[in-house]
Amino acid sequence: MRYLPAAVALVLLAAACGTDDDTTEAAATAGDHPVTVENCGVDVTFDAPPERVVLLESAPATIMHELGVLDAAVLRAGAFPEEYYDDETNAAIAGIESLGEDLDTSGHLQISQEVIIAQQPDLVMGLPDGITREGLDGVGINALMQPVYCPEGVDATTFDDVYEQIETYGQIFDRADEADALVSDLQDRVAAVEAAAEGAPERTAAVLYPTVGGGSGYAYGNRSMAHPQLEAAGFSNVFGDVDERVFEVSLEQVLAADPDVLILLYVDGDPAAVKDAVVSLPGAEDLRAVQNDDILVQLFNFTEPPTPLSIDGLERIAEQFGVSP
Structure with a gap:
């Protein structure tokens, strides 16, 4: 998972793109192996459900737990x-077992490829x-990254990307039924917030x-998971007119926009x-969100990448600002 330093005294995860149908699609029937999925334009084939997984980001853990494969x-x-x-x-x-939690000042994980390969x-x-x-791949190890972080070939992010990621994991780990049940539950939760809004x-x-400590920063445009989250909660x-996932923003731009609500990620x-x-x-102090203390601070994965945590984050936004089901 990559991060960028960040304006309004802001830092954020690495600029990468939203996801679309071409980013992570399963090319085999659920439950069948070998299974081939497309991830960031690369075909990744699994001859059997993975049994030795190394997690170099926190986002997959929720899906894996819900599918019973953590x-x-x-x-x-x-x-x-x-x-x-x-x-x-x-x-x-x-x-x-943890290989370390070393992050640099901009949030990058510090670990060598050799250390990973040695774990086989x-x-x-x-x-x-x-x-x-x-x-x-040169030593026979498959890799998957969150489609939203693919360097190219991605589009605006939606809740469908959450569901597609779950379905992909369901095929890879031979847990298609569990994936379907999880998707259905999450769809119901999103619909409940939308109805309340x-x-x-x-x-x-x-x-x-x-x-923290100052510096340039970033805001989220219409290609980020933040955008459908806000829409579902009625904001x-x-x-939203910025056709980017994330972009550098100045305090002057935020003051000019003067949002009713601020959601700050870390x-x-x-x-x-x-x-x-x-x-x-x-x-x-001139921002109405600051004047009214309409500010929610929440961890990054409650918004991005698209996972069940994004629905948790949606519900946190709804609860904080009075649109809960």
Whole structure:
């Protein structure tokens, strides 16, 4: 998982693109192996369900747990904040050997490809800096990255990308029935929030990623998972006319947009410091969201990449701002 430094005192995960039908599609019938999926324009073939998985990002853990295959993860690296998961999932994650949680100041996982190869996994999930698909494939190790982070060939992100990712995992791990049940449940949850938001007063919102300590920053446009999240909760994205997943933004741009609500994302650390990084900026006191304290600070994976955590994040937004079912 990649990250960019980040404006309004903001930092954020690496710019990469939204997902579309070409990004991760299963080319075989669920339950059949070998199974071939397309991931970021590359065909990845699984002769059998993976049994030694290395997690180099936190996002897949929820899907794997819900499908009953998290026990296939034998190693992990990077941050897995407990706030993302229920007690059972946290206990399972705690039982997975950690190769380290070293992140640099911009949120990049620091680990060498040689360390990963030495563990002899059959699947690596996540490709942080220094780990390449080609390097792993050369020694017979499959790799998958979140479609939203593909470098090209992707489009605007929607909730369908959550469902497609679950279905892909269901085929890879031979858990198609469990995947179908999970998708149905998530669709019902999204529909419930959308129904609750109908008829609510129109409000605007911006999703930002603040950098504690200052620096440039980013906001989320109409290709990000933040955009359908806001729409489902009844908000208009003040940067919805920006045809980008994420882009550098200035405080002046945020002041000009003056959203009713601010949603601030972060990778780890103190959420109070993340909020302070924005509200303490010169001029931020003029923002109506700051004046009314209509600010939600939440961990990054509650928005991106598209996973069941994105639906958890949607419900958190709805609850925080009074549109809960």
